[in-house]
Amino acid sequence: MLRQTIIFSFFVLTLIISLTSYAGGESTYKSICIACHASGMNGAPKFQNNLAWAPIIKEGKVHVITEAYNGVRKMPAKGGRPDLTLEDFSEALIYMVNSSGGNWSKPTEQEYIQIRNNILKLSSKRKPA
Numbered sequence: 102m103l104r105q106t107i108i109f110s111f112f113v114l115t116l117i118i119s120l121t122s123y124a125g126g127e128s129t130y131k132s133i134c135i136a137c138h139a140s141g142m143n144g145a146p147k148f149q150n151n152l153a154w155a156p157i158i159k160e161g162k163v164h165v166i167t168e169a170y171n172g173v174r175k176m177p178a179k180g181g182r183p184d185l186t187l188e189d190f191s192e193a194l195i196y197m198v199n200s201s202g203g204n205w206s207k208p209t210e211q212e213y214i215q216i217r218n219n220i221l222k223l224s225s226k227r228k229p230a
């Protein structure tokens with residue numbers, strides 16, 4: 102009986118932790134992107150600056166995620182975190198967009214496939230270091 106109680110408590114605890122620690126794009130934004138996008142460092146489009154984000158939003162979700170994840174001009178690939186997954190990156194990006202005048206939904210499976218293909222194409226064109 103004690104054993105079952107312990108196992109059950111452990112299960113409930115794990116469930117609570119996994120539910121509360123997931124905050125989607127906002128937590129990734131706050132731990133990574135905020136370093137440059139809050140101040141607009143090096144010309145980064147500033148968080149909640151609708152004017153700065155408008156032309157980027159116009160380029161479309163698939164295009165912008167592809168370029169930003171791959172790295173574009175002064176924006177480091179994956180926000181400078183090689184271990185950041187495409188999904189976590191995209192959700193942080195969508196959080197920024199939706200806080201800055203946009204209204205993007207999470208990419209669909211089909212859109213993720215398109216983005217991954219685009220990134221592969223870009224990286225095969227990249228010159229060897």
Ligand code: HEC
Binds near residue numbers: 137142180194
């Ligand atoms: C080390 C600083 C830095 C970090 C960290 C960073 N960015 Fe950026 N980001 C930039 C700069 C600088 C630019 C402007 C690039 C340019 O136009 O030269 C930029 C531009 C962008 C753009 C616009 C790209 C375009 O097509 O014009 C997006 C989208 C973006 N960042 C997303 C993100 C996301 C999402 C994160 C976090 C996961 C992130 N960035 C973290 C510096 C950063």
